Amino acid sequence: MKLTRTKQYELPFAVLGLATTPDGANAYAACMDGSVHAVEMATGKKEVFEKKHSSYASGCVLLPDGKTLISAGYDGTLLWHDVATRKCIREVKAHSFWSWQMALSPDGRRVASVTGQYIAGGWKYEPAAESEPSVRVYDTASGALVASYSHTPPVLSCAFSPDSKHLAAANMMGEVRVWDVQAKGDKPVSQWTSPDFTSWGTTKSHHYSGGIYGLVFSPDGNALLGCGMGPMGDPMAGNGKMTWQRWDWRSGKKIDQIKDGQHGSGLMETLAFHPDGKHFLMAGRQAQGTWNAAVFSATDGSLITSWDSKSRLTHGRFTADGKSLVASVITGAGKVKPGQPWGAMGRVQMYSVEG
Template identity: 65%
Template sequence: MKLTLAHDHKLATGVLGLAFTPDASRAFATCMDNMLYSVDLANGETHAFNDAHGSYASGCVLLPDGRTVISGGYDGLLLWHDVESRECWRRVQAHQFWNWQLALSPDGTRLATTTGQYAPAGWKYEPAPEREPSVKIFDTATGDLLSSFSHTPPVMSCAFTPDGQYLAAANILGEVRVWNVTSEDGKPVAQFTSPDFTSWGTTKSHHYTGGIYGLAFSPDSAVLLCCGMGPMGDPMAGNGKMTWQRWNWREGKRIDEIKEGQHGGGLMESVAWHPSGSHFLMAGRQAQGNWNIALFSAADGNLVHSVDSKKRVTHARFTADGNAVILSGAQGQGTRKKDGWEPWGRVQVYKVEA
């Protein structure tokens, strides 16, 4: 398999969240200007929704009916938007702090959201206990809170199993917990920790950094794929090892990880399985090396094809037929010109070719 760029669409500011229609004709992007946008994936025509978050809009999901987009933001709000009118018709205060990531159950009935502020609690700069449950699940039809689960904040990522029965969430320390979504006692059914995704730096400042930024279950639900950035001595440099690992999550057993010599330095923010289960993709931002988007073989974990998009990738997802990958992100941090800001958000479409 290889990736070939088909479309590269510009948005006003960096894109933090991505969703798209099943036919891959339209995408929805949440951005650093607090806004939600609709993007025509063929011609790049962009329309802003009418209501904004009070801070960065961090994520979005499209419900299966195709009529509703739910967005999350650093204001802790969840907003329900009508796709055609672009009006917001429901607001739910999900968190007291930022929403880090959203995940929609496969049947579209449940929305998971993660939060948490990193505040040092001791001389080892370990994160302080959560001030509210770091993982919550909401009913997409009513907006009601269905479940709350405890974790060590901040919780950076979450993902449902393909059958929707389990939810995984991971944090800055590389700790992964998995719950049955109908659990009444709130206890995880599985949990494990990988130290290969976090750093405690002693250069410039003392604090933990990194974490697991992306999670994805294999199509058969047996394997959980994690991605992020490996340990580094200087946490301010952002050049730790580009890292993925695959885990038998029920047993808490690591199956494999990115091979030596196949990675560079930088933060990987997104992972996705090809619908066939034959390959998976990892993408993010590059500090060192020659790629920031790469395909790997599910059979042996080897690198199959890679691309240097020269952009930060925040989300990467295969289309339902597996013939394309849609990505969101940013190029640089914006350049101000006399007549305004240069657009620096990106939504891209890559063809997946044999």
């Protein structure tokens, strides 16, 4: 498999969230100034949605009919936007803290958002208990709250199963929980902990860091993949092992993980399956090594291809035909002279996929 960048469009602010139409013709970018932008991928034409979040816009999802976009932000708010008019049609206060990540059920009926602040709960610096439900699920048609689930904060990632019946969420401590969204109550149907995504600082500062930043179910619904960064002694360095693991989510048993020698160091934050179900993408930011984005075999976990995008790749979305990948990017501002504005730090990219 070979991926080649074919298009790149600048946005004024770094991009934290990405949604796309199935054909990749249009992309929607949630940016660090709180704005959400629509990008026409053939021409690069850009339009900004009318209402901004009051803090970082952390994510966005597009409903299956293509008419409504829902965004989330560090203001703890979910905004419903009319795609045609770019106007906000609903605002829901989901959390008192940040929305770290959001996920849309494949049937388009539910949207989930996860939150939580890391506050030391004891002398061992273990996270304090949540002050509000860390996982909330809303009806996309009405905006009504349909479920609240407890987890240990901060909860950094979430994903729905292909049949829309289950929701998984993972936190900084490598704890994964899965709920049946059709059942009453908030007891998870499965939960487990992987110690391979969390660090305890032994130099400079002493606290936990890391976590599972990306989650995705396999297309057949039997496995769950998570990605992040392996342990490191200096939590400020950001140079832990790039890592992913795959689990049988019903039992929590680890099936596979990234192979030794196939990784560098840095935080991996996005996962996406190719439509063929035989490959998946993992990407993020590089600290050391030769790549920050790679495609792996879904059969045996081997590395198929990798590349260095020279910037932080926050999300990747394959088109329905599998021939293209749309990515959101954060790049450095470069040298900024005193009194001069920073350069554009956001990018939306398209890659062709061959083989």
